[in-house]
Amino acid sequence: MDAHDHRAAVRQLADDLGWLEDHCRRQSDLAAHAAHLRMAAALTRNVVGPAIDGQPPRPLFIAVVGGAGAGKSTVSNLLAGSVVADANPQAGYTRHPTAYLPAALGVQWPSYLGFLGPLTRLSQTQPANLDEDVYQVKRVPAPDNGAADPLSDFVIWDCPDMTTWASTGYVSRLMEVVGLADVVVYVASDERYNDEVPTQFLHHVIRAGKAVVVCLTKVREADAAALTEHFRTEVLGRLPPVPGGGPQKIPCVTIPQLPADVRADPAGKAAPYRIQLLNQILVLCPDAASTRARTVRNAIKYLESAGAGLLEVARKDLAEVDAWRGAVAAGLTEFETRYRTEFLAGESFRRFDRTREQVLEMLELTGPGKYLSAGLSLLRVPYRYARDFFAKLVVRPAMPSQPEQVVCAAALAAWLDGLQAEALRRSSSHPVWKQITRGFDGGLKTEVQDRFLQIFRSFELKESDELDRAARAVPELLAKSPVLLAVIRLGVVALDLTAAGAVVWATWPPNWYLLLLVPLAVSLTRQCVELGVWQVVDAGRNRLRDHREALLAEHLAGPLAAWLNDWPTSGGSSVERLQLVLTRIPATIRDLATMAAQQAPAPTTPSSLSPSPQTPVPEVAAS
Template identity: 60%
Template sequence: MQPTEHRSAVGQLADDLRWLEDHCRRQPELAAHAGTLRLASALTRNVIGPFLEGQPTRPLHVAVVGGAGAGKSTVVNFLAGDKVAEANPQAGFTRHPTAFLPPGPAFQWPSYIGFMGQMHRLTQDKPASADEDVYQVKRIAPPPTAGGKDGYTHPLGEFVIWDCPDMTTWASEGYVARLMEVAALADVIVYVASDERYNDAVPTEFLHLLVKAGKAVVVALTKMRAQDADSFIEHFRQEILGRLPKLPNGELPAVPVVAIPHMSMAERTDPAGAGARYRVQLLNQILVQCESDDATRARTVTNAAKYLSTAGDGLLDVARRDFTELESWKATVGAGKTAFEERYRREYLSGEQFRRFDRFRERLTDLLELPSGGRVIGGIFWALRTPYRWTRDYVFGLLARPDVLNLSEQTVLTGALTGWLDMLQAESLRKSGSHTLWKQIAVRFDSELGPQARDRFATDFRAFELKESEDLEETGKALVDGLEKNPALLYTLRGGKLALDLTIIGSVVYFTWPPGWLLLLIPFGVSASHQFAELATRAVAEGARRRVRSHREQLVTTSLSSPLAAWLAEWPTTGGTSFEKLQQVLRRVPESIRQMEDRVSAKVAALTALKPAPPPVPNSDNPGNTSPTRQPTEPPTA
């Protein structure tokens, strides 16, 4: 893959991680995740990106970190061998990072895109207390007794020594962010803790984070009495280091500890001379962590990639609260949908008679009458039924309740929609203080969500009306066509009805002969048979009405309420909202991390194959023994 492609992938991943960090900072309960994501983003930009692009391995970086007032600047001076950092008794004096370049081989200062995040390099000196997103680079002059620059070799000549800001709280957007950039860049971390505040929560948590990131850590304990140094070291190992996150094999990480007790003024001001005994042990522990430039950088990059994988595994924790609130919104939308459908059922379907079916019912009844020449007989039967028909209509007129004017379907649906939206707005206002999702909905409801929902509903309702009209007409015609297109059934029903009427007439005449007033049973009998036919057709029509009601209810659900509910449920995640961005980031980041880890592994393997390990360096005192590539430092003579 070309460097530009690596740069693009690294930039996208770093931006996504930074966005997730900002997202966490807006929610206090996720503040701890913000530190993890900040470090992951910084590792991506400052370590993984340059490695994949083929940037030079040199220089290596040593970062001095610790809590306020721990003595970090003093430790920096000891590493530098001279008083270069501004040591100040004021806690939190150092506000921006400063890089010190010891005398040594020349190298090009990193200038790749994304280096140190939003911080920029100062072109002129500023006090360490300047609270700005900047860093400065200072060169350490060789000591006057070195005999010239070319003849002097600094123990950390291939390193950059970083004096870092204090750490205060994970929610800080100030110098803790600057500290994260340097900590991510570092190949070795010198963690400084004082006797007074060695177990402060925030620095200890930061130490845990560094160990999780696979950083090589050296602990420098300060400000204890010389006679208490050994006991303090042991206590620190048990209370602090003993609680570090364990390695995958179940063991605790090996973290060397050195003690720098209270020193005299001469020792503090002359690290390479009077204070050499404390300086040398610290330098030796750092050099032991760095076998060679390539091996050290490969370890830093490999551990950074593993840390990204760990951070990726915790992404769902970052978004769990957001998804919970989103599910709550979807449940509220679902409750509104149920209320919408219930209101439609109660206010419209329960009272709607679908009068169009009366016409089809009457048509069914007419089909049962005799056609053509049989209409004469039908006319006679109609005349015989006249007294009954008049009486029935009169009685029904007295008993029947007047029809209540039913609200139009559009009126009911529009009212139900208004109730649905009012419920959603009320809920969003009620919960606007609990989460940004509800606040976002409440703020944008009147200007965006409400009008957009009504427009979508109006469009869907027009399509619904067309389907509805066609559905009614087709269902009614199916009642009549089913009988008209089945002549056998039609003539059987007509013949059966005629036979029943003739049987009734014949029976009355036969059993009441000679004729008398009992012949009045004939109109009653033929009226009863006709009423039976009407009841049968009414039952068929009512069955069709029930089917239409059920189908209409389904049609409202499929054409109106379900599409609108689906749109409302996803609305917070569309239109450029933070939830849309969150979903996009959560889809991209795991795959990006996996690809980044694969690329790092492949390149480390390729470099290892190309560069075999150098042969061991013989020890001058004992040729049979070997020593590390970088020799431990011996105290200089006074």
């Protein structure tokens, strides 16, 4: 895959995750998933994409995050070794991220496609409370004494405060920077170190695979040990275990409430607090290459887990689509039932009456035998007239059935009315039903009826061919089997002659009035033959009914039901996009993971995110 292809894949994945995030935010019960999707999109744009593109590991990024009033700006100044961030007691003062660029990095700054997603860089310095989707970059002045900067490879980000997961404001800017970060410094104050939203955010950052250092601020020296232990138990103790087993170990440092003159001199009077913080960061980041490789590996793991959990995001949407399809299936069953009871049950298929007459004509003898058949037919005339007369008195005339198209059109109208009523009933419960309701208001019913008329024309042609084929089946069988036909003819004549002979033998010596039983006998045998032919022809009629019902399901009702099933997920609807996204995201993640693995160097350090707090760390000399 060339550069253009993999960049397009990164952009597509980030766009799909962003769309899915917006989809979750529109539903209150799915809003909690929005933060995970925003993190996944940020990792795609800012970590995975650059790694596949071969971007250099320098600079590394430190994100300073925390709740309102925790002291993030003070910690950012400690990291920079200079007063660069605007420390303000007003809660929520920082509304957009600001990057502090060390002098040692020169003019290096990431410029790859998709960097920080929707955030644009400010060209002029602005106050930290500017509430727009922007970020700004400020230069950290070089130390006056010319000492080396321990964080010369790092860009320090002072991030906005945390508010709520459902926010689409500056918290989304915070998530974008956290996705970019190689190390996250989590700042919590003595008074509010266990607030719910910041604690949830910390857990989420750690699940995303970010290296984390906790910084507890405004702590009294006497309470430092107790507060640290309590934080480990109540906050970090609820973290999920690491894949290898056992609790995760996150380094913690404490910083007391610093006087104004100490805060104003981060590299001098505040050096002891700065040193312990720098030590923990440097032990997590021994060099730029291995640190960035760890960031990329953990980002891929997070994306893979996100891809596996996408079904949960769409479960309710898919359940509502299944409910719609269930309503369509119920309407389909009712449609087929009405067709069967209102049309097929009363349809006699008169073409089979002609078939019966045709078969009876074929059973008459030919050649010289036709005179015998004519004589026997003459004997049956009185019985035939009497039978027809009494049949007219007893049998009620058959009621003409409704035309097939009328029955189907009425059944379709009832089907659509039922679906519209169900959509109206559920329209307030989910956007899928609201979309279906709008569809009915916008002419969906007319569209289905037009489609029905188009399909019905071809259905009628298939029906006509099938009726003619079924009606010709028996005559064609007899015509193709002359031996069978001759045997049946002889059998019919033998039955008539046997019946006549039996009457003569039973009444011997015959009287003229007893001979009247001969026409009755041959008439009864003829009636038996006609009943047999009727049974054969009627069996074909019943088979045609069954086949006509199957034909309806295959060529008329089935296609209409399939079209109705797919309607909510077609035509550019949100559900169609959802299904496309759910299919595309896992495949794209797998492709990007493969490409990232090919680009990644062999790991040189353990993949553990954080050392034990007891791990000795190299001391950083104070400036």
